[in-house]
Amino acid sequence: MSFTMRDVADGVIDVAIQGRLDTPGVEAIETRLSAEVVAHHASTTIDLSRVEFVGSMGIRMLVSLARALARQNRKLVLYGPQPQVKESFDSVGLDTLIPIASDGPTALAAARA
Numbered sequence: 625m626s627f628t629m630r631d632v633a634d635g636v637i638d639v640a641i642q643g644r645l646d647t648p649g650v651e652a653i654e655t656r657l658s659a660e661v662v663a664h665h666a667s668t669t670i671d672l673s674r675v676e677f678v679g680s681m682g683i684r685m686l687v688s689l690a691r692a693l694a695r696q697n698r699k700l701v702l703y704g705p706q707p708q709v710k711e712s713f714d715s716v717g718l719d720t721l722i723p724i725a726s727d728g729p730t731a732l733a734a735a736r737a
Contacts, residue, residue: 625649627657629664636735637664638728640671645682654685662692669731673704678712690722699723703731 625643632638639661643649661668670686672678678686690700703725705713713724725731 625652627653629660631666632669632728632732633736635666636669636732637661637666638669638671638732640674642674644676645678645685647679647681650679650681650685657685658689658692661689662696665696665698667699667701667735668693669701669703669725669728669735671704671728672702672709673706675709676706678705678709683712683716683718686718687721699735699737701725701731701734703727 625641625645625648627639627641629637629639639657641653668689686700686702693700701723704727705724710724713719718724723731723734725734
C-alpha cells in the first residue's frame with residue numbers, strides 16, 4: 625500500500641493511491657496520508673485507478689478525510705475507481721458524501737468549484 629502526492633493547481637493537490645484499501649492497507653497509510661493532506665490546507669483529488677479493492681475501513685478513511693478537509697472549507701474528490709471499487713462505493717452511496725469523478729480533469733474541476 626502506497627501513495628504519492630503532487631500539486632496540480634493553485635489550492636489543489638492530487639494523491640494517487642496504489643494497492644488495497646482493506647484493513648492492513650488502511651493501517652499502513654491512514655495516519656501519514658491524513659496528516660499530509662490536512663497539512664496542505666488544499667482541496668484534494670484522489671486517483672483510485674490503481675486501487676484494486678476498498679473495504680469498509682477504506683471507505684471510513686475516505687469519509688474521515690473528507691470531513692477533515694470540510695472543516696478547512698476544502699473539498700475531497702475521488703476519481704478513476706476500477707469497476708469493483710465503484711460498485712462498492714455505489715452500494716454504500718458514497719457519492720452522496722464525496723464527489724466521484726471519472727477522470728482527473730473532471731475531478732480537478734469539481735475540487736475547484
